[in-house]
Amino acid sequence: MDRAILVLAFLFFVTASITCSFRESAPVILSVRPRNATVLIKGDIVFECRVQSFPLAQISWKKNNKKLSENHKKFRIIHGTNVSYLRVIDASNSKMDIACLAENIIGKDERNVILSVLSEQERPLFFPFASITYPKSVEPDTLFKLECNVTNLNSPMGVQWYQSNRPITFGNSKYFSNFSIIDDNTIQHNLFVNGLSLSSELFDSIEIDFLCSATNSYGTFSAETSIMLRTRPETPIGPNVTTIYFNSIELEWKPGGISEISYYLIKYRKVVSDKKELEDNDIDTSSNYLIYNTTSTRVKIGNSLKPYTLYEFRVVAVNQLGRSSPTGSLVVRTAAAKPGNVKNIRYSFQNDNLYLIKCDEPDEANGKLIHFVIYHTNQVTNPIRNWNAVRVPIHDMPYLLSINSRLASDEFGSYYLRMSAVNQQLGEGPYSQIVELKRFDKKFDSPYNFETLSLNSTYAILKWNFNLDVLKSFYRQYNNLNINHESAAYRHSEENEIIKNLNFEIYLKKDKFWPTLKAFRRVAALDLVRKIGLKRLFSRQIQNFLAYQLPFEYNMTNLEPNKSYALEIAARLYNIESQISQTLYFTTKDLSDHADKCKY
Known part of the structure; x- marks a missing residue:
């Protein structure tokens, strides 16, 4: 029983002690430092006000009995727990009454100090002076040094460093200092900072202010610098x-x-x-x-x-x-420019006075193309302004060009054509090369037996035939050749020349209208022939008893899986294009079908 009474008594004593130690009271200002300070005009100085209070006091500052704003440009205020700092910047008045005011719900306390400001003419002979040598920028978390050279100071104890308006205390791993005597009148006080970090609670900016204040019996002189904390750049x-x-x-x-x-x-x-x-x-x-x-x-x-x-x-x-x-x-x-040259002009002979004109858009439209201009004449030496001109909207290509019927006679040997493209922004581009429109005794027949030999998800092997007699006939008419007797050497040379100038235009047929401009794929016959050899190509005709039937095969790659295609093909010898073949329809396979075949 006695033991329980002792425990209760002890608990009562502890509770009473705690209650007394945290008893509510009016704030008491313990100190305001420095007191009765003196600075030169345009000088800086930092005042410190320490308070004891429970509950915590709200600390504010006054100048000549007027409360200072927290956002004042000339008076910078920094608060801590029961402490506040006032930095006076560019002091100008001859004398200031600086007061620290502490208030809470119980009461308040106020203490005043006097700040005297001297002009340069009033400066005492032994007034202190300080200058800082410092790095302009430092990397985060690296050791760096600031040097403060002070004159007219008897002891290094008169130097106080500040970072971001707060006094720096030593005896920790963050800051340390030393000093050296330069001469009888100068002391070098060195501040070592063991790394700055953006996560530090001491500042929230990557530009850090440091102040070195030197004080003797005549007054206080402060030197300031700002150091850039180098970080990765912010987004521009x-x-x-x-x-x-x-x-x-x-x-x-x-x-x-x-x-x-x-x-x-x-x-x-x-x-x-x-x-x-x-x-x-x-x-x-x-x-x-x-x-x-x-x-x-x-x-x-x-x-x-x-x-x-x-x-x-x-x-x-x-x-x-x-x-x-x-x-x-x-x-x-980018801004528009005039369009480039019309590409790949070609034509299909329809009859003596009708030609189907085709072309590709310029590689550089340089704006929104609106139409082509077809210039045509039978007098190639005439200036272009005297040629006949037809404006053809883009969507109206290919264009069926009608030649004057009076020229569709035996006297008509050749007709000439040039083209240009026009965009909406800057108008007409350059003229194309001259294309000669030839007359023929019949239409240029199309390729035939257009079919697929093999299909996959991303490619199709296409096959078609073309009649060698048709090619030879158009080749000779185009070059104005009249051959009655053929030698083996001439025939071989002629067939080589035909293959070198033969191309195939593979068109992707649209739903409602026949394709207009650039072909879906363009294939050179020579590239196809190189795969099997020219001699083997022509020898196949005899072996298969298909007289003058040239077989071609082409592996069309980069197709989309599980997609339907409708293709048409035409042959082109020089600028002459044949009639269009029948439409070939096929659908590529699904990727999963191909994957199943690859499984073991």
């Missing part, structure tokens, strides 16, 4: 377009922060899309960027871009510690 702001040309674009942007930047990378690539407004999934991320390096924030990417083409741009900042994240995607279309 922008980019924005300043000027657009047909083959180049000028961009500008701003640094994303105050980190040191060595240079910028401008990453750009072509964007393939017909949409007016692009989303992120419209950009082909598989294509590689081109890279342009610059130290400027304004640059011209140029002289190699294609006109009227969409390009995506991103900017990355780089320094010794790494790269920033790339900026958002900027998609810009």
Whole structure:
């Protein structure tokens, strides 16, 4: 029983002690330092106010009995637990009454100090002076040193360092110092900082302020510096377009922060899309960027871009510690230019005064193509302005060109044609090479027996035949040759020349109209012949008793799995195109079908 009473008594004593130690009271200002300080005009000084209070006091500062704002430019206030710091910047008044005010719900306390400000004329002979030698920038978590050279100071104890307006205390692994005597009047006080980090609670900026204050009996002099903490650069702001040309674009942007930047990378690539407004999934991320390096924030990417083409741009900042994240995607279309040359002009002979004209669009449309211009004449030496001209909308190609019936006679030997393309933005492009339209005694027959020999998910082996007699007839008429007797040597030479100038245009048939411009695939007969040899090609006719029937095979790759195709084929000898073959329909296999066959 006695033991229980003793325990209860002990607990009561402890509870009472704790209650007394945390008893609510009005705040008491323990100290305001320094007291009655003196600085030179435009000088800096830091005051410290320490308070004892429970509950915690709210600390504020006054100047000449007026409360200072927390956001004042000339008076910077930093608060801690029961402590507050006031930094006076660029002191200007001759005398200031500085007061520290501490308040809580119980009461308040106030203490005043006097700050005297001297002009240069009033400066005492032995007033202290300080200057700082420092690195302009440092890397995170690395040791660096600041040197403060002080004159008119009897003891190094009169030096106080501050970081971000807070006094630095020593005796820990973060900061340490030493000093050396330079001469009878100068002391060098060194501050060593064992690494700065962005995660430190002492600051929230990557530009760190340090202050070295020297105080003697005449007053206080402070030297200030800012050190840049080098980090990976922030993402630049922008980019924005300043000027657009047909083959180049000028961009500008701003640094994303105050980190040191060595240079910028401008990453750009072509964007393939017909949409007016692009989303992120419209950009082909598989294509590689081109890279342009610059130290400027304004640059011209140029002289190699294609006109009227969409390009995506991103900017990355780089320094010794790494790269920033790339900026958002900027998609810009280069300015339009006149279209390039019309390509692959060819024609099909229909009768004495009708020709079906075909061509490919220019490789460089440089804008939105709206039509072709077909110039034609029987007087090739006439200036182009005197040729007949027909404007043909893009969707009306191929175009059936009608020759004046008066020229469709035996006296008509040749007719001539040139073409140009016109875009909506800048008009007509250059004229094509002259194409001679020849007359023939009949139409150019189409390839026949157009079929598939083998099908897979991504390729189809196509086969067709062509009549050698037809080719020879058109070859001779085109070259104005009249051969009555053929030697074996001449026949071999002629057949070689035909194969060298023979191509096949494979068209992808649309749902409602026959294909217009560029062929789906273009195949040179010579490439096909090389696979089996020219002699074997012609010898097959005799072996198979198929007189003058040339067999061709072509492996059409890069097809889409499980897709239906409708193909038509035409032969082209020089610029003369044959009639179109019958349509070949087939569907490629599904990828899963191919995978099943590969299983063991």
